[in-house]
Amino acid sequence: MADSSHIKESEVVPLHEDSEELSPATLHLVNMAGSSDDTENFVFSEEGDDSMRKRPKSKMKHSKTCGVCGDRALGYNFNAVTCESCKAFFRRNAFKDTVSQIKCLFKGNCVIDLRTRRFCPACRIKKCFEIGMKRDMILDDGERKARMAKVLHNRAKKGQNPITTTGIKEEPIDHDEFRVESSNISSPSCSESVQSPSATSSTANCSDKLFQQILQDRFPTDPGMYRQLTEPDRLLLNDIAVCYETTVAALPDMDFCQPENYQNANDLVNNSEMCVRQLIKFVKRLDDFRSLCQEDQIAALKSAIMKSLLLRSVAFYIMEKDAWLTQKGEIPTSILREATGFNFLHDLHVGYCRTLKSIILNNFTLYALLQVLMIFHPDGNNLLDRELMSNLQDKYINLLKHYLESEYSFEFAQEYFVAILGKMSELKTLSDHHSRILLQVNPNQIEPLMLEVLNLK
DNA sequence: CTAGCCTTGACG
């Protein structure tokens, strides 16, 4: 796949092979810089200036001068020879509106040099453009993301830091910081939108009675009917729930959550990238995931990705509105139909959302547990140690069962458990259908991270 | 916000 992130002017504009010599163009720039009447521009020559500013030793040969302020330059930045500070300045300000956002308080012809460069951003940015700095060489949001994704991908491949999500400060999270009473999180009906189960005609058949119970909180009063979770189980559950709430369940800040940003399958895939990142964050915080070898981490994640996105779509489905909740409001499920042209897929997916939602409601502890179960699945592609995976699956299936028994009583847990697992196996079928969307995408227009996790390369 | 320093990927 071609690297799309760097096909910019930097490749078209001929750069000078020889770093020792100043090209005519560079000379021109330097002359311009020197043409200001302030001779202090050039006080920082080879020696005598280190007392006040650090400089990379061993780079004495870099005697270039910033075309904007005359400070020492290391080379080209955004198509002109500039110092580090003007580079950073340009990056920060190149897209600001020079009329309303940066204004010269004087006559618009301030002298910009090492000393005065901070005084007038307006004239400084003007000079940046004058010496030929090009703002289209600043990576835009998508390009930046692509670049980050590449870095992450490489890191993951090198294995120092298996699957890093942001590349930015991946410090181990302090769970205690988030620790809340587990009862808070796991309350089965932390509902703001408890719906009438009437809409759930198709698949909820077996368990209607149960869900009536759940909805109406008609559970046994005898404490003996409930399992007492062991301390390790309780802690584990709490950890999972907290992780989930702070990653997958945290609505990411996505400014594209408008129906018009879902035109086709490419958009659909690309707009899921944030969710994938959250998912990666989530699994990385699971001790059991980290204990897997790196190959299996990646295999497990890849195998679970589609199902996880679907599960997430259930968690954020709003039944009354037939829409998904996003940070920017609700987005109708019809975008799925419109972006792909697959009516049946839309109906299947929404049907699934409705039935599973009516079972799980807004119990995010359950979503978290199911998400974990999705990851530890022994039949994923390319897994090396399937037995280990199966053991982990056992562990969390048990945890799920115990959790249900502790929350919903022995009387109801069994049925609930079966219903949930049934829906989980259905997820596989749905996810296979969804894979057909991927046949529509143009890999050249897909974010690298998504290419990677969806095996689109 | 500024500016220095650092990390990266591409390229020769």
Add this chain to the structure above:
DNA sequence: CGTCAAGGCTAG
């Protein structure tokens, strides 16, 4: 492997 030119981080 060194250089270049992106972006990120952060003390001030």
